Amino acid sequence: MGDMANPVILTVDDDPVVSRAVARDVRRRYGDRYRVVRASSGPEALEALREVKLRGEQAALLLADHRMPEMTGIEFLEAAMDLFPAARRVLLTAYADTEAAIEAINVVDLDHYLLKPWHPPEEQLYPVLDGLLDAWAASPDAALAEIRVVGHRWSAPSFTVRDFLARNLVPFRWLPAEEPEGARLLDAAGATEADLPVVVTTEGKAMVQPSQAELATLAGLTVLPATDFYDLVVVGGGPAGLGSAVYGASEGLRTVLVERRATGGQAGQSSRIENYLGFPDGVSGAQLTDRARRQATKFGAELLSTREVVGLDVAGSARLLRFDDGSEIGAHTVVLATGVSYRLLDAPGLADLTGRGVFYGSTATEAPSCVDHEVYIVGGANSAGQAAVHFSRYATRVHLLIRGADLTGSMSRYLIDQLDRIDSIVVHPHTTVVGADGEEHLRRLTLCDARTGATRTVDTSWLFIFIGAEPRTDWLDGRLVRDRRGFIVTGPDLLADGRRPAGWTLPRDPYHLETSVPGVFAAGDVRAQSVKRVASAVGEGAMAVSLVHRYLEAQ
Ligand SMILES: Cc1cc2nc3c(=O)[nH]c(=O)nc-3n(C[C@H](O)[C@H](O)[C@H](O)COP(=O)(O)OP(=O)(O)OC[C@H]3O[C@@H](n4cnc5c(N)ncnc54)[C@H](O)[C@@H]3O)c2cc1C
Numbered sequence: 019m020g021d022m023a024n025p026v027i028l029t030v031d032d033d034p035v036v037s038r039a040v041a042r043d044v045r046r047r048y049g050d051r052y053r054v055v056r057a058s059s060g061p062e063a064l065e066a067l068r069e070v071k072l073r074g075e076q077a078a079l080l081l082a083d084h085r086m087p088e089m090t091g092i093e094f095l096e097a098a099m100d101l102f103p104a105a106r107r108v109l110l111t112a113y114a115d116t117e118a119a120i121e122a123i124n125v126v127d128l129d130h131y132l133l134k135p136w137h138p139p140e141e142q143l144y145p146v147l148d149g150l151l152d153a154w155a156a157s158p159d160a161a162l163a164e165i166r167v168v169g170h171r172w173s174a175p176s177f178t179v180r181d182f183l184a185r186n187l188v189p190f191r192w193l194p195a196e197e198p199e200g201a202r203l204l205d206a207a208g209a210t211e212a213d214l215p216v217v218v219t220t221e222g223k224a225m226v227q228p229s230q231a232e233l234a235t236l237a238g239l240t241v242l243p244a245t246d247f248y249d250l251v252v253v254g255g256g257p258a259g260l261g262s263a264v265y266g267a268s269e270g271l272r273t274v275l276v277e278r279r280a281t282g283g284q285a286g287q288s289s290r291i292e293n294y295l296g297f298p299d300g301v302s303g304a305q306l307t308d309r310a311r312r313q314a315t316k317f318g319a320e321l322l323s324t325r326e327v328v329g330l331d332v333a334g335s336a337r338l339l340r341f342d343d344g345s346e347i348g349a350h351t352v353v354l355a356t357g358v359s360y361r362l363l364d365a366p367g368l369a370d371l372t373g374r375g376v377f378y379g380s381t382a383t384e385a386p387s388c389v390d391h392e393v394y395i396v397g398g399a400n401s402a403g404q405a406a407v408h409f410s411r412y413a414t415r416v417h418l419l420i421r422g423a424d425l426t427g428s429m430s431r432y433l434i435d436q437l438d439r440i441d442s443i444v445v446h447p448h449t450t451v452v453g454a455d456g457e458e459h460l461r462r463l464t465l466c467d468a469r470t471g472a473t474r475t476v477d478t479s480w481l482f483i484f485i486g487a488e489p490r491t492d493w494l495d496g497r498l499v500r501d502r503r504g505f506i507v508t509g510p511d512l513l514a515d516g517r518r519p520a521g522w523t524l525p526r527d528p529y530h531l532e533t534s535v536p537g538v539f540a541a542g543d544v545r546a547q548s549v550k551r552v553a554s555a556v557g558e559g560a561m562a563v564s565l566v567h568r569y570l571e572a573q
Contacts, residue, residue, distance in 0.1 A: 024051060024052050024053045024075075025051075025052055025053070025075065025076040025077065025078040025154075026052065026053050026054075026055050026067075026070050026075060026076065026077045026078065027044055027048060027052045027053070027054050027055070027077075027078055027079045027080075027081070027151075028054075028055045028056075028057065028063055028066060028067060028070075028077060028079070028080050028081070029041050029044060029054065029055070029056050029057070029081045029082075030056075030057040030058070030059070030060065030062070030063040030080075030081070030082045030083060030086070030091070030094060031058070031082075031083035031086070031110065032058055032059055032083065032086040032087060032088075033083070034058065036083070036134065037056055037058060037083075038056075040056075040081060040110070041054055041056040043136075043139045043143060044081070044143075044147070046139075047139070047144055047147075048147070048151070052078060052079075052151075053075075055070070059086060059087075059088045059089065060082075060086055060088055060089025060090070060091070060093060060094035060097070060299065061088055061089060061290075061299050061300060063080075063082070063094055063098070064094065064097055064098065064101075064302070064305075065289075065302075065411075067080075067098055067101050067102065068101065068302060068304065068305075069385075069386055070101075070102075071101050071102070071187065071189060075189075075191075076102070076105075077098075077101070077102040077105040078105060078106065078151055078154045078155070079105060079106045079108065079147065079150055079151060079154065080094075080095060080098055080102075080105050080106070080107050080108065081108045081110060081132075082094050082095055082107075082108070082109055082110065083109075083110045083111075084109050084110065084111045084118045084122075085111070085112070088299055089299045090118075091109050091110070091118075091122075092109065092118065092121055092122050092125055092126055093299075095107045095109070095122070095126040095128070096125055096126050097305070099126060099127075100305060100308065100309070101305075104154065104157050105154070106129045106130075106150040106151070106153065106154050107122075107126055107127070107128050107129050107130075108128070108129060108130045108131070108132055108146070108147075108150070109122050109128055109130075109131050109132070110132050110133075110134055111131070111132075111133060111134065112133075112134050113133070119131045129150055129153075130146050130150060132146065164189055164190060164191050164220065165183070165188065165189070165190040165191070165217060165218065165219060165220055165236065166190065166191045166192075166193055166203060166217070166218040167179055167180055167183070167190050167191070167192050167193065167215060167216075167217050167218075168193045168194075168195050168200045168203050168204050168207075168209075168214065168215065168216045168217075168218070169192075169193075169194070169195060169214050169215035169216070170194070170195055170196075170211075170214055170215075171194045171196065171459075172374045172375070172458045172459040173214065173215070173373075173374070174372065174373030174374055175214075175215055175227065176214060176215040177373045177374075178230075178373065179215045179217060179228065179233065180192060182230055182233050182234075182279070182280060183233065183237065184304075185279070185280035185282060185286055185287075185304070186234075186237050186239060186280045186281075186323070187304060187308055188236075188237040190217075195211055195214055203216075203218060204216060207224035208224070209224060209226055213226040213227065214227070215227060215228075217233070217236065219236060229324075230279070230324040231324045233324075234323045234324040239321070239323040239324070240320060240321060240322055240323065241322055241323060241324055241325060242322070243274055243320060243322060243347050244274075244320055245272075246346070246347055246348060247336075247347070247348045247349065248271075248272045248273060248274050248347065248348070248349040248350075249266070249271040249272045249273065249349065249350050249351065249566075249570070250262070250266045250271045250272070250273045250274075250349055250350070250351050250352070250353065250563070250566055251273075251274055251275075251276065251337070251339055251347060251349040251351075251352050251353075252266065252273065252274070252275040252276070252352075252353045252355060252559075253275075253276050253327045253339065253352065253353070253354050253355060253356055254275075254276075254277065254283065254354065254355035254356040254357055254542070254544070255275055255276075255277030255280075255281035255282065255283060255321065255323070255355075256281075256282065256283020256284060256285055256286070256355060256357045256542060256543070256555060257283060257285045257306075257310070257542065257552045257555040257556045257559065258283075258353075258355035258357070258541040258542025258543070258544075258555035258556065258558055258559040258562075259275055259277070259281075259283070259353070259355035259541075259542070259559060260275070260281065260307070260310040260311065260314055260556075260559065261310075261355075261541070261555065261556040261557070261558070261559025261560050262275075262353045262355060262541060262559035262560070262562050262563055263275040263314040263319040263321065263559075264310065264313050264314045264317060264319070264559075264560075265559065265560045265563040265564075266319065266353075266563045266566065267314060267317035267318045267319035268317040269563060269567070271563070271566065273318075273319040273320070274319070274320040274321075274322060274347065274349075275314065275319055275320070275321045275322065276322045276325050276327055276339070276341075276347075277321070277322065277323050277324075277325070278324065278325060278326035278327070279323070279324065280323060281307055281310075281311050281321060281323065282303055282304065282306075282307035283357050284303075284357060284358070284379070284401075284487070284543070285303045285306060285307065285552050285555075286303045286304060286306075286307045287303055287379045288302070288303035288401070288404060288552075289302060289303070289385075289404055289405065289407075289408035290302055290404060290407075290408070291303060291306065291552055292432070293430075293551070293552075293553070294306070294552050294553055295553060306552075325341050325342075326341065326342045327339050327340065327341060327493070328340055328341065328342050328493050329493060330352070330493075330494060330497050330498075330535075330538070331497075332535060333348075335350065335537075335573065336348045336349070336350070337349050337350070337351065337352045337535075337537055337538060339352065350537065350570060350573070351537045351538070351539070351566045351569060351570065352537065352538045352539065353539045353540070353541055353559065353562045353563070353566070354494075354506060354533070354538065354539065354540045354541070354544060355540070355541045355542045355544065355555075355559060355562075356489065356490065356491065356544045357489070357542055357543040357544055357555075358487035358488055358489050358490075358543045358544065358550075359487055359488065359489075359490050360378040360379055360483070360484070360485070360486075360487050361485050361486050361487055361488055362378070363396060363451065363483050363485055365451050365452050365453055365454060365464075366452075366453050366454070367453055367454035367455045367456075368451070368454045368481075371454055371455075371456055371459070371460045374456070374458065374459045374460060375456060375459045375460025375461075375479050375480055375481060376454060376460055376481045376483070377480075377481070377482050377483070378482075378483050378484075379401070379405075379482070379483075379484065384480070385408060385409060385411075385412050386412060388409055388412045388413045388480055389412045389413070390413075390414055391413055391414065391478070391479055391480055392413060392414060392415045392416075392417065392476075392477075392478050392480075393409045393412075393413040393415070393416050393417070393478070393480040393481075393482065394416075394417045394419060394451075394463060394476070394478050394480065394481045394482070395409070395416060395417065395418050395419065395481075395482045395483075395484065396419045396450075396451055396481070396482070396483045396484065396485055397418075397419075397420070397483065397484030397485050397486075398418075398420035398421065398422060398425050398428040398429060399428050399429060399484065399486070400429055400430055400433055401484045402418060402420075402429075402484040403418075403425070403429045403430075403433035403434070403436070403437060404433065405482055405484060406418050406437060406440075406443050407433070407436055407437065407440065407443075409482070410440045410442050410443050413442070413480070414442065415442050415443075415444060416440075416442060416443045416444070417444050417446055417476075418437070418443060418444070418445045418446065419446050419449040419450065419451065419465065420445060420446065420447055420448075420449065421448065421449070421450060421468065422447065422448070423447050423448065424445075424447060425437070425445065446465070448467055448468040448469050449465050449466070449467060449468070450465070450466050450468060451463055451464070451465060451466075451481070452464050452465070452466045452473060454481065456479075459479055460478065460479050460480070460481060461477065461478075461479065462475050462476065462477055462478070463475070463476050463478055463481060487543075488503060488504060489503070489504045489505050489506070489543070489544045490504075491504045491505070491506060491544065492504070494506070497535065498533045498534045498535045498538065499512060499519055499533065499534040500546075501546045505544060505545060505546035505547075505548075506533055506540040506544055506545055506546060507533070507534070507546045508528065508530065508531050508532055508533055508539070508540050508545055508546065509527075509528055509529060509530040509531060509532060510527070510528075510530070511546060511547060512528050512533075512534055513527060513528075519534040520534075521534065521535075522534060522536070523536070524536050529565045529568060529569070530561070530565065531545065531558060531561060531562045531565055532565060532569075536569070537566075537569050539562040539565055539566065540562075541555065541558035541559045541561070541562040542554075542555035542558055542559060543555060545558065
């Protein structure tokens, strides 16, 4: 781990000559104690910082050029503060740019403002950076003890733990049990390989094969409701659910959001959402989730993680929701925002290797491990396209396997163009996966050309599958009206030939997002006929809350 564990100094400049010069000068003096990471744009630098965060490492210093085309230095430093608030921030400019300096001091609490060129560095650069790095090292965050996870590289339970912590933006250090440091820690914890994965807390307590609820508690997430009755229970913590929680709580409703895994939903898995209003440079799903979560909590919403809702009952005007452990909470109103989950690909060998080289959706935790490997992605929609772009930053080659002849009918034009521009991405039309094998980990895939039926075998350790999704609403069967595929029917769609749904008792038609149970609303991807997008999910989440108010006023 040696070098990887050093805190990071990140430099970002769009001019390659300057960028190399800064990194060289910084590396010369600090390279033995710090890992110097160089980026050529704000978005690239943010991506790099996110990886640093996921690996549980620290960022000590950020040096950003101000005038960069995609994202200014100030915008970058502002976004970087979300990830590493304690990192020292320096802005570089080519001339005395007072306006930028004033803005930077106000917006990003700038530590220093440096003019280029800084020669000789011994006089112009190092004294400044020495001071900042000393100050950083003395700050409590720098010395922050970290959570460590010891596990097997190719084990599904170890992957689940890492994935859960990463999705909740909990910094941790990953230590494979096969490596000396992992083995030492395991020994120190009095555990053996049979106990893996083992999580060692910041206080040094070892947790053997922790459950998701134990991990949630460790991460400071809430798992138990504070009370047993609310104005609004939101089920599902994706963009729609978070949207409802923010609006519900900010408008004075006692609101609790219940999420069975980690907040963020599908959007939380997206490496970059490019089409969400207000983020011209894109935003990673994790960042959007983190902000939404903080916003919901700020307004007083309770967010419960690792709690699955498995039942809905009606008792007079109360709506009761049952958890998987049998406990219940009640509310005047409910927003169902349970989204959709990946459809599973059916081919011999895949099920056994899931989590061990075969993944549904892309997982940020795995991308750095794909360096120098060939990666296969199945799917022709935007999510597969985004993943191909993301993995192309790490893998030697990314193979996109699609059933159709091309991507035009299934993927947005901007993504198709992006794929075309990246040489290392190869699209394989008419190709399906018909088999997978490997022992500890995926080793080979069998691919079939749908036109000829010919099969071939390829060696690879990585397969990421994006073949559409379906709602998991079986628990609502018989409770409310769903369509053939399980999506929840709402509003005017419930009126068959103008007749209200069976069991509907109120002297009015269901409101726009209301289900066939009065006071229970559906928002986002789980709703029949919804647009499967982040913006529309957030919008429906907000709109559901206005209908909740209308419902409560009429009670
Ligand atoms: C990889 C990827 C990239 C994408 N990129 C984009 C993009 O660039 N732009 C865009 O607009 N859209 C994008 N999308 C689509 C977008 O993410 C979805 O439309 C959006 O997330 C839907 O939000 P939602 O809240 O309705 O549902 P989801 O995001 O699916 O969230 C539902 C949540 O409910 C939870 N849940 C389910 N059942 C229960 C239960 N019984 N109890 C408790 N919790 C439960 C789930 O765990 C989940 O967290 C992408 C999707 C993926 C997968």
